[in-house]
Amino acid sequence: xxxxxxxxxxxxxxxxxxxxxxxxxxxxxxxxxxxxxxxxxxxxxxxxxxxxxxxxxxxxxxxxxxxxxxxxxxxxxxxxxxxxxxxxxxxxxxxxxxxxxxxxxxxxxxxxxxxxxxxxxxxxxxxxxxxxxxxxxxxxxxxxxxxxxxxxxxxxxxxxxxxxxxxxxxxxxxxxxxxxxxxxxxxxxxxxxxxxxxxxxxxxxxxxxxxxxxxxxxxxxxxxxxxxxxxxxxxxxxxxxxxxxxxxxxxxxxxxxxxxxxxxxxxxxxxxxxxxxxxxxxxxxxxxxxxxxxxxxxxxxxxxxxxxxxxxxxxxxxxxxxxxxxxxxxxxxxxxxxxxxxxxxxxxxxxxxx
Amino acid sequence: xxxxxxxxxxxxxxxxxxxxxxxxxxxxxxxxxxxxxxxxxxxxxxxxxxxxxxxxxxxxxxxxxxxxxxxxxxxxxxxxxxxxxxxxxxxxxxxxxxxxxxxxxxxxxxxxxxxxxxxxxxxxxxxxxxxxxxxxxxxxxxxxxxxxxxxxxxxxxxxxxxxxxxxxxxxxxxxxxxxxxxxxxxxxxxxxxxxxxxxxxxxxxxxxxxxxxxxxxxxxxxxxxxxxxxxxxxxxxxxxxxxxxxxxxxxxxxxxxxxxxxxxxxxxxxxxxxxxxxxxxxxxxxxxxxxxxxxxxxxxxxxxxxxxxxxxxxxxxxxxxxxxxxxxxxxxxxxxxxxxxx
Numbered sequence: 001x002x003x004x005x006x007x008x009x010x011x012x013x014x015x016x017x018x019x020x021x022x023x024x025x026x027x028x029x030x031x032x033x034x035x036x037x038x039x040x041x042x043x044x045x046x047x048x049x050x051x052x053x054x055x056x057x058x059x060x061x062x063x064x065x066x067x068x069x070x071x072x073x074x075x076x077x078x079x080x081x082x083x084x085x086x087x088x089x090x091x092x093x094x095x096x097x098x099x100x101x102x103x104x105x106x107x108x109x110x111x112x113x114x115x116x117x118x119x120x121x122x123x124x125x126x127x128x129x130x131x132x133x134x135x136x137x138x139x140x141x142x143x144x145x146x147x148x149x150x151x152x153x154x155x156x157x158x159x160x161x162x163x164x165x166x167x168x169x170x171x172x173x174x175x176x177x178x179x180x181x182x183x184x185x186x187x188x189x190x191x192x193x194x195x196x197x198x199x200x201x202x203x204x205x206x207x208x209x210x211x212x213x214x215x216x217x218x219x220x221x222x223x224x225x226x227x228x229x230x231x232x233x234x235x236x237x238x239x240x241x242x243x244x245x246x247x248x249x250x251x252x253x254x255x256x257x258x259x260x261x262x263x264x265x266x267x268x269x270x271x272x273x274x275x276x277x278x279x280x281x282x283x284x285x286x287x288x289x290x291x292x293x294x295x296x297x298x299x300x301x302x303x304x305x306x307x308x309x310x311x312x313x314x315x316x317x318x319x320x321x322x323x324x325x326x327x328x329x330x331x332x333x334x335x336x337x338x339x340x341x342x343x344x345x346x347x348x349x350x351x352x353x354x
Numbered sequence: 355x356x357x358x359x360x361x362x363x364x365x366x367x368x369x370x371x372x373x374x375x376x377x378x379x380x381x382x383x384x385x386x387x388x389x390x391x392x393x394x395x396x397x398x399x400x401x402x403x404x405x406x407x408x409x410x411x412x413x414x415x416x417x418x419x420x421x422x423x424x425x426x427x428x429x430x431x432x433x434x435x436x437x438x439x440x441x442x443x444x445x446x447x448x449x450x451x452x453x454x455x456x457x458x459x460x461x462x463x464x465x466x467x468x469x470x471x472x473x474x475x476x477x478x479x480x481x482x483x484x485x486x487x488x489x490x491x492x493x494x495x496x497x498x499x500x501x502x503x504x505x506x507x508x509x510x511x512x513x514x515x516x517x518x519x520x521x522x523x524x525x526x527x528x529x530x531x532x533x534x535x536x537x538x539x540x541x542x543x544x545x546x547x548x549x550x551x552x553x554x555x556x557x558x559x560x561x562x563x564x565x566x567x568x569x570x571x572x573x574x575x576x577x578x579x580x581x582x583x584x585x586x587x588x589x590x591x592x593x594x595x596x597x598x599x600x601x602x603x604x605x606x607x608x609x610x611x612x613x614x615x616x617x618x619x620x621x622x623x624x625x626x627x628x629x630x631x632x633x634x635x636x637x638x639x640x641x642x643x644x645x646x647x648x649x650x651x652x653x654x655x656x657x658x659x660x661x662x663x664x665x666x667x668x669x670x671x672x673x674x675x676x677x678x679x680x681x682x683x684x685x686x687x688x689x690x691x692x693x694x695x696x
Contacts, residue, residue: 156672
């Protein structure tokens with residue numbers, strides 16, 4: 001049974017190995033989505049070099065997906081260690097508000113140059129990491145279920161953000177800050193570098209050190225991991241901090257992109273998109289098996305889907321329905337019970353015919 | 355298993371025992387909190403302790419109360435239902451569309467909405483039970499689906515002006531002494547009564563508690579675990595659809611953005627009402643007080659007039675935190691605890 005247990009096999013033929021690769025299905029879905037767009041609209045896949053910058057739908061999709069990519073990476077690791085963080089949208093709103101508030105205070109007080117920029121970045125990221133720490137403490141030290149521990153911040157977080165902003169949408173009148181979300185570096189949008197850098201650092205950290213293995217161990221069996229000497233609690237705590245940090249980075253990009261911070265609506269439903277991206281990328285939602293690259297592809301699929309729906313002119317609300325059906329399909333494909341049933345169904349007619 | 359607090363009192367041990375037993379202590383804290391908040395409101399603001407203020411709590415939160423009763427059963431089994439707010443929105447839009455655009459009488463339209471909501475919940479239950487999918491992801495997908503379907507029926511808000519619907523909406527049942535109650539609140543009270551009976555007195559209710567306590571044991575006891583799990587999500591779907599109907603009485607409109615984030619309020623109400631999130635322990639009556647406490651926060655903030663609306667969110671978050679901490683504490687120190695360490 002090569003399909004049920006690929007690890008225990010002698011070398012498989014190439015197409016089998018490709019099919020078994022965890023990134024195969026997500027990449028195929030993304031490629032089909034982009035190709036379908038290309039067929040419907042021949043100019044869709046075109047890239048254009050103008051004024052030393054790269055333009056095109058593909059760049060646009062990657063650029064718009066950057067905040068979701070960041071959040072999905074943090075979410076991937078939390079889910080891999082049997083956790084969940086549904087507060088990311090609220091943390092994004094808090095970080096965006098803190099950044100806008102800091103800039104507003106510093107530029108009003110006569111701050112010039114790049115000092116307000118770095119102060120805003122520092123303050124926003126520190127606040128976001130603190131939010132993550134709060135989640136982590138509730139999960140690890142207090143022992144709450146992750147969904148409930150992060151629910152508290154999800155409920156209260158937007159209230160806190162509105163408290164900081166005084167209930168207003170804070171507008172940012174400070175040109176250097178807009179570079180984060182709208183600037184170009186070496187011809188590519190700056191958010192791509194932020195997401196790319198975090199991905200490379202994280203991938204190296206997970207592959208070159210034992211961290212990736214530890215996280216898998218915690219996800220498969222927390223008690224066994226602890227007995228085996230993995231510092232499961234400390235690692236889990238830091239994963240929540242990291243997830244908050246990622247949401248903070250995303251908050252910087254989002255608020256910089258629109259030059260304002262909306263405590264009520266920034267990052268609305270982001271937690272759902274992030275969980276969907278993680279599931280699409282082949283990470284097991286029950287913990288253990290995870291794929292960082294898969295989540296990045298998952299986030300790109302979601303953004304490509306949104307762009308597609310806008311491009312073909314159906315009402316954007318269809319997006320919700322498509323996403324819902326996608327989640328259910330992915331979940332069913334991941335479910336051993338469903339696979340067994342499908343296999344039984346596939347075998348029965350074959351036997352009847354023989 | 356279905357012993358009410360009163361019976362524990364009569365069995366001996368008295369009030370002290372009641373407080374030590376984790377099953378009742380959380381509920382006792384919630385009721386005390388409700389009383390304390392009411393008294394504080396009465397001291398701080400004129401006219402706060404009028405009966406109509408408390409009836410308005412019921413009227414303004416009738417849909418939340420209905421949803422929270424369904425959510426209580428789901429959480430008692432150890433699950434969660436994130437789709438409730440979206441199902442409410444879908445129900446309001448579908449109902450409004452059927453009545454306004456397709457010429458249906460409200461009564462058959464309400465029937466259709468209730469059947470659809472129940473079926474939708476049952477479908478999620480089947481996915482959760484048969485394919486061992488996690489409740490939070492399945493109901494998350496359900497949330498997307500219901501919101502999306504609502505916007506597909508109509509993007510814009512649809513006002514309802516059918517004579518029957520308006521008559522029910524403006525109906526006020528007098529309770530004497532210049533107090534009255536709306537039809538929606540009456541339906542909510544009915545749902546609470548039926549829910550409490552279901553939980554305490556029926557085979558279905560006992561199975562729900564048993565599943566929340568330990569699924570394997572429930573299986574081994576020969577209880578209909580599979581069927582009950584599907585029924586629980588179907589019940590939650592039904593409650594959501596009914597809450598949607600009550601919502602249209604309250605707002606006289608159907609809109610795909612109605613009841614956004616209501617699932618969070620419902621979960622908070624259930625938790626504050628003393629139901630253990632791990633399942634197996636809690637009361638429908640506790641949920642009622644959870645909803646009332648949430649409503650009271652809003653009333654207090656409205657009476658104060660100087661506090662901004664976001665304090666509601668923060669207060670609910672703080673309460674949620676306090677009650678989760680309380681649950682952890684009780685699980686550790688309570689006589690039935692001990693399994694909750696680590």
